[in-house]
Amino acid sequence: MQRDLRLDNVGRRYGLRGPWVLRGVHLTVTPGDLIRVEGPNGTGKSTLLRLVAGIDTPTEGRITGRPRTAYVPERFPTALPFTALGYLTHLGKVHGLSRPAAARAALEWLDRFGAAAHARTPMAQLSKGSSQKVAVVQALLAEPELLVLDEAWTGLDAAAREELERAVAERTADGTAVVFVDHDPSRLAGAPDATYTVRDAGLDLRAERAAAQPVGPLMTVVVQGTRGAQLPADAARTVISAEEPEPGTHRVTLPASHSDVLLRALLTARPPWHVVSVSQDPPATEPRPTPDTESRR
Numbered sequence: 001m002q003r004d005l006r007l008d009n010v011g012r013r014y015g016l017r018g019p020w021v022l023r024g025v026h027l028t029v030t031p032g033d034l035i036r037v038e039g040p041n042g043t044g045k046s047t048l049l050r051l052v053a054g055i056d057t058p059t060e061g062r063i064t065g066r067p068r069t070a071y072v073p074e075r076f077p078t079a080l081p082f083t084a085l086g087y088l089t090h091l092g093k094v095h096g097l098s099r100p101a102a103a104r105a106a107l108e109w110l111d112r113f114g115a116a117a118h119a120r121t122p123m124a125q126l127s128k129g130s131s132q133k134v135a136v137v138q139a140l141l142a143e144p145e146l147l148v149l150d151e152a153w154t155g156l157d158a159a160a161r162e163e164l165e166r167a168v169a170e171r172t173a174d175g176t177a178v179v180f181v182d183h184d185p186s187r188l189a190g191a192p193d194a195t196y197t198v199r200d201a202g203l204d205l206r207a208e209r210a211a212a213q214p215v216g217p218l219m220t221v222v223v224q225g226t227r228g229a230q231l232p233a234d235a236a237r238t239v240i241s242a243e244e245p246e247p248g249t250h251r252v253t254l255p256a257s258h259s260d261v262l263l264r265a266l267l268t269a270r271p272p273w274h275v276v277s278v279s280q281d282p283p284a285t286e287p288r289p290t291p292d293t294e295s296r297r
């Protein structure tokens, strides 16, 4: 994603005299942003996501800076005359891959989501969960610059839900912007750069990254780099807090779901970083040592 997607004074209503579902909405999505959208049922979250995804146009206002976008809709059409693999290969070709490359990527993604066994199943015969995996894979396959996920975790099994969290962390670390709605408040906890609430047809900024209270499991990772080295940008993006207790040694805290991305970024950096320790943080009910007391030990 080269530049920002901007919604300027955007409004949307259905029908000439329908009530305004959204009005006066301003939103800027920058590369690598992870943005959560929340709000009660029927307030306009899906309407907003369809505008952000570019599959709907505003009744008033402007949307500029459209990047290459992929979208997982709240309801994915299943009655398509393809097998899962046939459908995904077709989409891969639409996104510019050769047929063999598209089929290979589709199979790899289906495998990652535990659905490789259903590759040759006609779409109309897939279970709800497998069909949702195809919905997610069609979006990831496109290697978009902006990924829009409307309740994409709904219907996935636990392993696939985790895999999607991992994929989102990987994509955002690579500069893809992700805008998502999910009914589970702990989804990607601690990771969003911003959380917006749709309320009274407007969009309120509820929390920015610095103020977000992570509630999911956290990890603490201690790493050593060369003296004076800054954490690589890809790694820094995943962390909630970081300190340098002594020169060259960094202690970072991050959502456990992002640890793979952090470790990969550190180990593939040039020169690579040395990982000293990785530990799951104690549950929030146990007192946690403050950075101050730790550094005095």
Ligand SMILES: Nc1ncnc2c1ncn2[C@@H]1O[C@H](COP(=O)(O)OP(=O)(O)OP(=O)(O)O)[C@@H](O)[C@H]1O
Binding pocket: 014, 021, 039, 040, 041, 042, 043, 044, 045, 046, 047, 048, 074
């Ligand atoms: N295609 C449409 N035609 C007419 N009205 C629509 C259309 N899509 C949405 N609406 C109306 O717009 C309002 C907002 O709907 P939307 O689906 O965007 O809300 P939501 O917050 O995503 O809801 P939910 O949490 O239930 O998914 C609702 O009153 C809905 O009935």
